[in-house]
Amino acid sequence: MALIEVKDVRKVYRMDGVEFEALKGVSFSIEKGEFVIIMGPSGSGKSTLMHILGALDVPTSGSYLLDDREITDMTRDELARVRNAKIGFIFQGFNLLPRMNAMENVELPMLYAGHPTAERKRKAEEALELVGLLDWADHRPNQLSGGQQQRVAIARALVNDAPLLLADEPTGSLDSKTGAQVMEMLVSLNEKRGITVVLVTHDSNIASYGKRVIGVLDGLISSDGSKEKVESRVDVE
Amino acid sequence: MISFVETCRVSFRAIVSNKMRSGLAMLGIVIGVGAVIAMLALGAGATLQIKSVMSSMGSNLLTIRPGTVTSGGIRMGAGSTPSLTLSDATAIKEECPSIEEVLAQYSGVAQVVYGNQNWSTQISGVTEGVFVVNDWQLKLGRPFTEQDIRSAAKVAILGTTVAQELFGYSDPVGETIRIKNIPFQVIGVLEPKGESSWGRDQDDVVMVPVTTAQKRLFGMPRPDMVSSITVKVKSEDLLDRAQEEVTLLLRQRHKISNPQDDDFTVRNMQQAMEAAQESMKVMSLLLGSIASVSLLVGGIGIMNVMLVSVTERTREIGIRMAVGATSKDIMLQFLAESGMLSMTGGAVGVFLGALLSYVLSQAFNWQTVVLPGSVALSFGFSALVGIVFGLYPAYKASLLNPIDALRYE
Numbered sequence A: 001m002a003l004i005e006v007k008d009v010r011k012v013y014r015m016d017g018v019e020f021e022a023l024k025g026v027s028f029s030i031e032k033g034e035f036v037i038i039m040g041p042s043g044s045g046k047s048t049l050m051h052i053l054g055a056l057d058v059p060t061s062g063s064y065l066l067d068d069r070e071i072t073d074m075t076r077d078e079l080a081r082v083r084n085a086k087i088g089f090i091f092q093g094f095n096l097l098p099r100m101n102a103m104e105n106v107e108l109p110m111l112y113a114g115h116p117t118a119e120r121k122r123k124a125e126e127a128l129e130l131v132g133l134l135d136w137a138d139h140r141p142n143q144l145s146g147g148q149q150q151r152v153a154i155a156r157a158l159v160n161d162a163p164l165l166l167a168d169e170p171t172g173s174l175d176s177k178t179g180a181q182v183m184e185m186l187v188s189l190n191e192k193r194g195i196t197v198v199l200v201t202h203d204s205n206i207a208s209y210g211k212r213v214i215g216v217l218d219g220l221i222s223s224d225g226s227k228e229k230v231e232s233r234v235d236v237e
Numbered sequence B: 001m002i003s004f005v006e007t008c009r010v011s012f013r014a015i016v017s018n019k020m021r022s023g024l025a026m027l028g029i030v031i032g033v034g035a036v037i038a039m040l041a042l043g044a045g046a047t048l049q050i051k052s053v054m055s056s057m058g059s060n061l062l063t064i065r066p067g068t069v070t071s072g073g074i075r076m077g078a079g080s081t082p083s084l085t086l087s088d089a090t091a092i093k094e095e096c097p098s099i100e101e102v103l104a105q106y107s108g109v110a111q112v113v114y115g116n117q118n119w120s121t122q123i124s125g126v127t128e129g130v131f132v133v134n135d136w137q138l139k140l141g142r143p144f145t146e147q148d149i150r151s152a153a154k155v156a157i158l159g160t161t162v163a164q165e166l167f168g169y170s171d172p173v174g175e176t177i178r179i180k181n182i183p184f185q186v187i188g189v190l191e192p193k194g195e196s197s198w199g200r201d202q203d204d205v206v207m208v209p210v211t212t213a214q215k216r217l218f219g220m221p222r223p224d225m226v227s228s229i230t231v232k233v234k235s236e237d238l239l240d241r242a243q244e245e246v247t248l249l250l251r252q253r254h255k256i257s258n259p260q261d262d263d264f265t266v267r268n269m270q271q272a273m274e275a276a277q278e279s280m281k282v283m284s285l286l287l288g289s290i291a292s293v294s295l296l297v298g299g300i301g302i303m304n305v306m307l308v309s310v311t312e313r314t315r316e317i318g319i320r321m322a323v324g325a326t327s328k329d330i331m332l333q334f335l336a337e338s339g340m341l342s343m344t345g346g347a348v349g350v351f352l353g354a355l356l357s358y359v360l361s362q363a364f365n366w367q368t369v370v371l372p373g374s375v376a377l378s379f380g381f382s383a384l385v386g387i388v389f390g391l392y393p394a395y396k397a398s399l400l401n402p403i404d405a406l407r408y409e
């Protein structure tokens, strides 16, 4: 059964009266448990697509079914609930709350899910343990390295048991060694917990972690297939 | 849905993490509430004071003053019309059956000298009725006689404060003091009455016959003039009747046919109290509304700070929305923040306002009363101000698109 089903999704940005079509009709589907890499040159529309997949933005037209529910005609509050329960989003810039420590950052999604304090604490500890940061629970983001911050962000994405992890260049701000650690972690989450991962990257080394690679070019899908087939065709920067 | 308690916790942390800005945001509310509390306390205190003054004066008294009272206040009698005179007082005593005693007064301030001691005090020119009407008792000596009044005798009765200042502990009766360089024989000393509820020392007084005050001490603009007449009515239920009698008699004596032309005002204590309270009410309403303007300005200050705060924390809002905060969650977070700011400001303001009224009462001897009602009123109003003025910034925050908020630099 498909977890994600995208049909003819278009996104038009309007700036100062000038229209720009960032996605020009994109269709694909992703099964549960897949590990999908999205690649493409800068400005091709990868982040735009990820934001739509993450219910952070809505397409101008087209359909997006997540877990068989149509996302495009949901209200703002319904979208918020989908983001809360179904999706863990990992950003290139981590997007942690600077005034809160690692523990509190991880608790945040559960706060909006309405979980009681004790359960929040227990699950946040579990998630931090999983990313190996339980000892750093009371550190604030500015007291953590980039790699540690991204692991806190991963813990936050996991903590509500979302079936879908979306990561937009999660290693973009990290050196290759810490980047590799983060990737190992995502792979093991995919393999051990069956979490579906969709990950955007520029880096062909990173792309090699995926089983399936979707190529994006100028707002369109340029290729879609298993890693071996795709690698030769995708223009890697 | 995030629980209300958690929302408050989030908002509280935001407030605490920027103490300087939160403090400045609250300042307007603190000043506003403090001012309202202090003004209302002053108003309530003054009203209470008026009440106690009036009741201490006794309820079966009528005061007659020159001039008339219009609804707006006191209009003095025109210069040509005759004022109250001593003969008016005599006539009232002789012709009004409901009246027990009459006191006519003509007073001024002068220096009293005895030997090398001198003391500046109030010189009350009175008729012999002062003991009955104003409830004075003699500690030493004798009261004024009709003969003293008629002959404008140079005799004086001292209040205890004056006696003490001039004579120490020796007996003043029979001694001679000088007022405006005129020798007066001391014929008595009053029993002390202590401070009035206004805080004035009632014993700081020298009594002389009213005629002496008129003719020898303080010249008169009009012959035989007195500054006020007070009458004691035989009993409280005769009050209305006595008022009627006095009014008719004075109209007749002053040759007034139209009541609107009255050049005097007869009021009982009840009416005087009501009038005084009415003007107190207007006064405190005025002060209160001036103070509420500062409360309003405080609200605008909070709105200003909240708007800046929303803009500054756009990314935070984006992050919260990305992990599942609804518009309502965000709205409540900022509403709780402005509500807490204004309520904390309100509480601090109540405290400072109460403190200020205490300081005023100590420093100036003004009676102040912080009523629970005015605390509730100004605190409630400040909470309302915070919520009303926080509404727009909170609404603005809740309308943000998650992705636009996340991209905000």
Ligand SMILES: Nc1ncnc2c1ncn2[C@@H]1O[C@H](COP(=O)(O)OP(=O)(O)OP(=O)(O)O)[C@@H](O)[C@H]1O
Pocket (backbone or CB within 6 Å): A013, A014, A015, A020, A022, A040, A041, A042, A043, A044, A045, A046, A047, A048, A049
């Ligand atoms: N909010 C926006 N308003 C207007 N144009 C936008 C907006 N967001 C993106 N675009 C444009 O849409 C196109 C696709 O942008 P997007 O961020 O999806 O690219 P990307 O593939 O993620 O690039 P990169 O690899 O550099 O992150 C770009 O040309 C960009 O300028």
Ligand SMILES: [Mg+2]
Pocket (backbone or CB within 6 Å): A046, A047, A048, A168
């Ligand atoms: Mg991008």
